[in-house]
Amino acid sequence: MRQCEGDKIPGWFHSSVGQEAAIVGACLALRDDDAITGTHRSHGHPIGKGADLNTLMAELMGKAGGICKGRGGSMHVADNSVGIISESGIVGGGIPLATGCAFSAKVRGVDQVTFCFFGDGAVNQGTFHESLNMASLWKLPVIYHCENNGYAMTTSVAQSHGQPDIALRAAGYGMLGVTVDGQSVGAVYEAAAEAVTRARAGEGPTLIVANTYRFDEHDFGMVIPGEPYRSVEEVEAHKRNRDPILLYRTVLLGEGINENSLRAIEYEVVEAVKQAVQFGLDSPLPRPETLPDYMFNSPLADHYGFGAGLERNDRHGN
Amino acid sequence: METDAQKLASTSGVHIQMTYFEALVQAQMEEMERDERVVLMGEELSVHGGAKLIERFGKNRIWNTPISEGSFTGLGIGAAINGLRPVVDLSVSSFVYLASDQIINQASKLRYMTGGQIDIPIVFRCCMYSLGSLAAQHADRPYPFFMNVPGLKIISPTSAADIKGLMKSAIRDGDPVMVFEDTRLWPVKGDVTTDPDHLIPIGKADVKREGEDVTLIAVAGVIRPTMEAVSALAEEGISVEVIDPRTLKPLDHEAIKTSVAKTGRLVIVENAHCVCNVGSEIAAVMVEEAFDLLKRPILRVSAPDIHVPFSPALEKDFFPTKDHIIAAVRRLL
Ligand SMILES: Cc1ncc(C[n+]2csc(CCOP(=O)(O)OP(=O)(O)O)c2C)c(N)n1
Ligand SMILES: [Mg+2]
Numbered sequence: 221m222r223q224c225e226g227d228k229i230p231g232w233f234h235s236s237v238g239q240e241a242a243i244v245g246a247c248l249a250l251r252d253d254d255a256i257t258g259t260h261r262s263h264g265h266p267i268g269k270g271a272d273l274n275t276l277m278a279e280l281m282g283k284a285g286g287i288c289k290g291r292g293g294s295m296h297v298a299d300n301s302v303g304i305i306s307e308s309g310i311v312g313g314g315i316p317l318a319t320g321c322a323f324s325a326k327v328r329g330v331d332q333v334t335f336c337f338f339g340d341g342a343v344n345q346g347t348f349h350e351s352l353n354m355a356s357l358w359k360l361p362v363i364y365h366c367e368n369n370g371y372a373m374t375t376s377v378a379q380s381h382g383q384p385d386i387a388l389r390a391a392g393y394g395m396l397g398v399t400v401d402g403q404s405v406g407a408v409y410e411a412a413a414e415a416v417t418r419a420r421a422g423e424g425p426t427l428i429v430a431n432t433y434r435f436d437e438h439d440f441g442m443v444i445p446g447e448p449y450r451s452v453e454e455v456e457a458h459k460r461n462r463d464p465i466l467l468y469r470t471v472l473l474g475e476g477i478n479e480n481s482l483r484a485i486e487y488e489v490v491e492a493v494k495q496a497v498q499f500g501l502d503s504p505l506p507r508p509e510t511l512p513d514y515m516f517n518s519p520l521a522d523h524y525g526f527g528a529g530l531e532r533n534d535r536h537g538n
Numbered sequence: 539m540e541t542d543a544q545k546l547a548s549t550s551g552v553h554i555q556m557t558y559f560e561a562l563v564q565a566q567m568e569e570m571e572r573d574e575r576v577v578l579m580g581e582e583l584s585v586h587g588g589a590k591l592i593e594r595f596g597k598n599r600i601w602n603t604p605i606s607e608g609s610f611t612g613l614g615i616g617a618a619i620n621g622l623r624p625v626v627d628l629s630v631s632s633f634v635y636l637a638s639d640q641i642i643n644q645a646s647k648l649r650y651m652t653g654g655q656i657d658i659p660i661v662f663r664c665c666m667y668s669l670g671s672l673a674a675q676h677a678d679r680p681y682p683f684f685m686n687v688p689g690l691k692i693i694s695p696t697s698a699a700d701i702k703g704l705m706k707s708a709i710r711d712g713d714p715v716m717v718f719e720d721t722r723l724w725p726v727k728g729d730v731t732t733d734p735d736h737l738i739p740i741g742k743a744d745v746k747r748e749g750e751d752v753t754l755i756a757v758a759g760v761i762r763p764t765m766e767a768v769s770a771l772a773e774e775g776i777s778v779e780v781i782d783p784r785t786l787k788p789l790d791h792e793a794i795k796t797s798v799a800k801t802g803r804l805v806i807v808e809n810a811h812c813v814c815n816v817g818s819e820i821a822a823v824m825v826e827e828a829f830d831l832l833k834r835p836i837l838r839v840s841a842p843d844i845h846v847p848f849s850p851a852l853e854k855d856f857f858p859t860k861d862h863i864i865a866a867v868r869r870l871l
Contacts, residue, residue, distance in 0.1 A: 230670075230671035230848075230849075230850050231670065231671030231672055231673065231848060232672060232676075282671065282848055282849030282850055282851065283849070286849075288848070290847065290848055290849030290851065290852060291673070291674075291845075291847050291848055291849070291852075292673060292848055293671060293672075293673045293848030293849070295672075295673060295675070295676075296673055296675070296848070308675070309672075309673065309675035309676055310632070310633070310636070310675050311605050312605065313675075341604070341605045342605065344604035344605050344606045345605055345606060345607075345608075345636075346606065346608050346609060372605055373581075373582050373585060374582060374584070374585055375581070375582065375602065375604075379602070380602075380603075380604040380605070381604070444585060445584060445585070445589050446584055446589050505849065505851035506847075506849050506851050506852050507851075508851070508852065508855065510852075511842070511844055511847065511852050511856075512842070512844050515844055515845070523843065524842055524843065524844065
């Protein structure tokens with residue numbers, strides 16, 4: 221993905237590299253018709269849920285062929301066709317939505333569950349507390365899944381949480397809270413599968429804290445002034461010893477999968493990404509006259525007189 | 539035309555060049571030095587340019603908060619009621635919505651509702667990021683919402699000198715003051731007085747350029763394309779008077795009327811959405827109070843009633859540009 225950054229991907233770019241297992245392990249426990257809400261670090265969630273890479277890449281590039289038609293971008297690549305109802309650029313903004321999504325399933329009497337992704341920083345938002353209380357109260361089929369990468373931008377958990385064990389918070393709402401190794405796709409899957417089973421059975425929500433690590437800077441190209449908030453050694457050690465993809469590779473080799481089949485899978489992925497990049501590059505830019513498209517379900521007739529370009533003000537007719 | 543530098547010449551002290559952002563930091567530095575009740579709070583203050591302040595004042599005056607906008611804003615309000623003078627940094631102005639309950643239901647109302655028993659000397663900083671493909675959840679210019687709330691003062695300075703003088707007035711003010719900064723102005727340099735007692739009063743507009751033919755009111759970040767447009771028009775012999783309200787609440791109606799009395803033509807340019815924005819308010823006031831001065835209809839140039847798109851292809855003409863402004867001025871002649 222790196223190759224097409226710079227001038228090809230505008231805006232802020234929050235990579236999920238290093239956090240793959242915490243996302244994929246969770247998504248593996250979900251059915252196709254289960255729902256997800258995500259965050260500003262939005263790329264991993266649709267990929268984990270099985271979205272088409274082409275339209276995701278085109279969205280990152282702000283193209284008309286993007287999954288959000290160039291209206292969302294890197295912080296908001298939500299693919300509803302795989303069950304993602306939103307990727308919120310507002311920290312903590314998706315947590316009530318996930319709760320409501322699960323509420324709807326309960327009211328309608330369907331056995332869909334909702335998986336709610338958020339970061340360690342987001343648990344300090346009021347929305348987190350208020351949502352967990354309602355979900356517990358009404359036994360909603362929702363799983364709150366904290367991608368705990370240890371930092372919110374440059375602020376560590378220790379610097380911002382009065383009580384840094386996030387899973388312990390669940391008890392305050394009468395909910396089960398578990399902590400898992402977020403670099404182990406197997407461990408994340410098991411915790412998620414158990415929570416999903418309970419949720420589907422009407423036994424209510426679970427808080428899962430997947431301890432993980434962000435390999436890149438908070439957002440790509442961000443320069444942090446002054447003292448570094450995490451050491452180069454810390455980052456390098458995680459890349460060396462705690463890369464979830466390398467760890468899972470070792471697990472698979474140990475289980476007797478041979479090196480060649482792994483290479484073949486990796487080759488397939490590289491090809492799929494290359495193809496997505498090409499798709500994005502080939503996709504046209506949204507045309508200016510489409511600016512108001514997607515604002516309303518029933519568009520407002522003759523309302524956009526102040527639309528883009530020099531026609532601005534023309535409705536005054538002088 | 540009197541430049542900022544000439545205006546400053548009338549103030550005591552030395553003048554130096556600095557950016558808008560440096561002037562903002564300088565204002566906070568001086569006020570924190572002057573009054574130990576002034577404290578700063580917000581998320582990631584060192585990332586957002588507060589490193590110098592942290593170094594100078596240390597932990598008890600500067601508070602890095604958890605991501606809890608609703609409650610740290612309320613915390614600031616409570617502290618203001620009880621003897622501190624907080625500056626609350628809400629960073630991206632789209633996040634002010636999370637804090638708006640505390641700002642509107644508590645800060646703006648409590649003095650009135652307690653019959654004047656309490657004061658709430660607090661400043662809320664809201665930084666507007668418009669261009670840059672941040673998409674609709676990071677690109678709002680929400681000052682019009684807050685103009686509709688009684689009990690708040692709102693400033694939107696556009697030059698280094700103005701942010702310094704107005705920020706200092708805001709910190710010394712006894713009421714809640716919201717500061718809307720357009721981040722596109724942060725790097726712009728200007729002359730600033732080093733006099734720590736030089737204030738610019740809240741509620742006073744400034745004529746940024748004198749002219750005869752059309753009055754153009756430029757709010758916040760649009761001052762940049764406005765000045766380019768006005769220079770281009772001047773080359774064709776069209777003389778535009780540019781007024782920067784600097785304070786959005788209370789608006790300086792007199793300054794606007796004085797200019798319109800001269801030109802008879804009025805355009806208001808801003809980055810907010812077009813429905814119920816500053817331009818709407820100014821137009822209404824002018825129609826009520828100065829209709830006879832107008833030779834032509836009032837025009838507004840602003841963002842459409844559509845969310846800010848992510849794609850650069852759609853965003854490029856979304857906010858008023860130099861060409862939009864030139865076209866609007868021409869239509870009044
Ligand atoms: C309401 C709100 N406040 C602040 C921000 C700015 N911001 C963006 S990401 C971020 C850190 C979030 O940390 P965390 O929840 O741990 O997620 P991570 O970035 O580590 O994945 C902050 C403060 C925001 N986007 N929304
Ligand atoms: Mg985090």
